[in-house]
Amino acid sequence: MKAIIYESNTGHAERYAVVLAEKLNLPCHNINDAKKALPKGESVIFIGWVFANRIMGLDKAQKRWKVAAVGAVGLFPDVKANEEILIAENKLTVPLFYLRGGIEFSKLGMLQRKLLKAVHDSMVRSDDPEKKQAAELLEKDADFFSEDNLSAIAAFGLTQP
Numbered sequence: 719m720k721a722i723i724y725e726s727n728t729g730h731a732e733r734y735a736v737v738l739a740e741k742l743n744l745p746c747h748n749i750n751d752a753k754k755a756l757p758k759g760e761s762v763i764f765i766g767w768v769f770a771n772r773i774m775g776l777d778k779a780q781k782r783w784k785v786a787a788v789g790a791v792g793l794f795p796d797v798k799a800n801e802e803i804l805i806a807e808n809k810l811t812v813p814l815f816y817l818r819g820g821i822e823f824s825k826l827g828m829l830q831r832k833l834l835k836a837v838h839d840s841m842v843r844s845d846d847p848e849k850k851q852a853a854e855l856l857e858k859d860a861d862f863f864s865e866d867n868l869s870a871i872a873a874f875g876l877t878q879p
């Protein structure tokens with residue numbers, strides 16, 4: 719394992735990447751800087767934020783490096799059904815580790831806020847009580863970052879050559 723590469727919109731994925739890199743004693747690069755810093759084909763762990771179930775930056779990272787595992791940083795709770803959706807939507811064939819991030823509305827652009835408002839409103843209208851309840855997560859700032867969430871991906875990283 720040569721490095722941790724990340725793409726972050728508002729900072730949660732970056733925090734996870736920085737702390738994981740410290741734990742594994744590896745360099746940590748934003749995906750844009752990594753192009754200069756890390757040769758093609760090197761083995762990396764990629765951490766990206768989730769936008770409409772897509773792990774942002776993953777395609778780009780997979781084209782350039784050997785992504786051995788993926789950390790997905792999203793707002794919603796860490797439940798198996800959510801992980802299954804992320805695996806399918808992102809066509810993952812390497813291990814996925816879900817890292818719960820958070821939401822900070824002041825850091826979002828107008829378009830992203832509008833998108834989230836539309837998602838929120840459709841969740842409120844849902845017949846599924848779990849979805850209805852989860853809509854509350856899109857109503858105010860929250861931060862679910864926890865170093866403990868990194869234990870599984872850190873253990874995986876330690877097993878990699």
Ligand SMILES: Cc1cc2nc3c(=O)[nH]c(=O)nc-3n(C[C@H](O)[C@H](O)[C@H](O)COP(=O)(O)O)c2cc1C
Nearest residue numbers: 726727728729730731767770771792793794819820
């Ligand atoms: C437009 C938009 C779409 C999002 N879609 C999802 C989603 O599908 N699933 C999820 O768990 N979180 C979703 N989120 C929440 C982000 O993944 C979450 O805020 C994450 O912590 C962002 O990481 P970052 O701070 O590194 O950018 C979305 C956020 C935005 C702004």
